[in-house]
Amino acid sequence: MSVLIVGSTALDSIKTPNAENPRLLGGSASHAAVAASFFSPVKLIGVVGEDFPKKYLQLYQRHKIDLEGLQILPGKTFHWSGEYEANMNNRRTLATELGVFETFTPTLPKAHQDTPFVLLANIAPALQHHVLDQMRRPKFVVADTMDLWLNIALPDLLKLLPRLDGFVLNDSEAQQLTREDNVFAALEKIHKLGPKYVIIKKGSHGSILSGPKGFFICPAYPLHTVEDPTGAGDSFVGGMMGYLATAKGSIDDNIRRAMVYGSVTASFCCEGFGLTRTTKIKRADIDRRVKELEKLTKF
Numbered sequence: 001m002s003v004l005i006v007g008s009t010a011l012d013s014i015k016t017p018n019a020e021n022p023r024l025l026g027g028s029a030s031h032a033a034v035a036a037s038f039f040s041p042v043k044l045i046g047v048v049g050e051d052f053p054k055k056y057l058q059l060y061q062r063h064k065i066d067l068e069g070l071q072i073l074p075g076k077t078f079h080w081s082g083e084y085e086a087n088m089n090n091r092r093t094l095a096t097e098l099g100v101f102e103t104f105t106p107t108l109p110k111a112h113q114d115t116p117f118v119l120l121a122n123i124a125p126a127l128q129h130h131v132l133d134q135m136r137r138p139k140f141v142v143a144d145t146m147d148l149w150l151n152i153a154l155p156d157l158l159k160l161l162p163r164l165d166g167f168v169l170n171d172s173e174a175q176q177l178t179r180e181d182n183v184f185a186a187l188e189k190i191h192k193l194g195p196k197y198v199i200i201k202k203g204s205h206g207s208i209l210s211g212p213k214g215f216f217i218c219p220a221y222p223l224h225t226v227e228d229p230t231g232a233g234d235s236f237v238g239g240m241m242g243y244l245a246t247a248k249g250s251i252d253d254n255i256r257r258a259m260v261y262g263s264v265t266a267s268f269c270c271e272g273f274g275l276t277r278t279t280k281i282k283r284a285d286i287d288r289r290v291k292e293l294e295k296l297t298k299f
Contacts, residue, residue, distance in 0.1 A: 007121025032238030
């Protein structure tokens with residue numbers, strides 16, 4: 001089965017204490033789509049401008065990502081510039097130029113409307129609604145979000161949650177949404193808003209799932225060095241959805257292992273700027289790290 005991924009397709013200029021790289025391929029949909037492509041066919045929905053480098057289109061194609069739903073419009077591609085502090089956890093935005101993304105309306109080709117697995121990557125909740133309105137009975141729908149939408153589009157987000165099977169957010173966003181400092185209390189409150197599965201990301205400390213079969217604590221793969229964490233969260237959920245789309249059995253049977261595969265895929269993302277490291281690995285590299293992580297967590 002394939003995964004439909006909708007989100008931002010961007011050019012990222014990233015600065016860390018050690019290096020600086022301009023106009024890298026980025027955006028929530030790009031990171032998620034590449035991560036998912038190691039496991040299943042991917043259909044990408046997004047928008048770029050005429051300035052979008054052809055080498056990035058070719059990179060998508062090398063990962064066999066279906067680009068029928070990628071709009072190329074007159075104007076400039078969404079550009080984000082950010083700088084990380086030494087600990088790589090704190091970053092500040094230097095510039096945001098929306099370009100053609102400012103008026104983006106996701107339009108699904110007819111062939112995409114029956115896609116069974118849907119990942120609504122980090123975009124405005126109103127656009128996530130618009131995508132679901134075009135779908136025909138998807139099997140499993142997951143949405144990601146960020147603090148911006150909690151601040152400026154909370155009513156839209158609250159209307160979206162009952163339409164989701166799964167909801168992904170980080171620990172600070174969970175606290176902001178529920179006013180709960182305790183992550184398990186926050187998970188309980190989010191379930192009451194609609195989603196059957198809730199995943200709270202905790203960065204280098206992994207993630208926590210709450211679902212019908214209880215809680216699961218998913219570890220992060222331990223890294224000695226982090227070059228750039230941009231897109232790691234998107235890579236995590238993209239890898240998870242890609243694995244789920246091709247795994248045999250129910251979502252309940254597979255979601256824990258899918259999270260581990262997503263976690264490991266995200267670890268590669270952190271080892272290079274943008275998608276430079278993730279696009280150089282193979283599925284065997286992911287499988288190898290999953291086995292290592294299993295040894296580290298068994299007792």
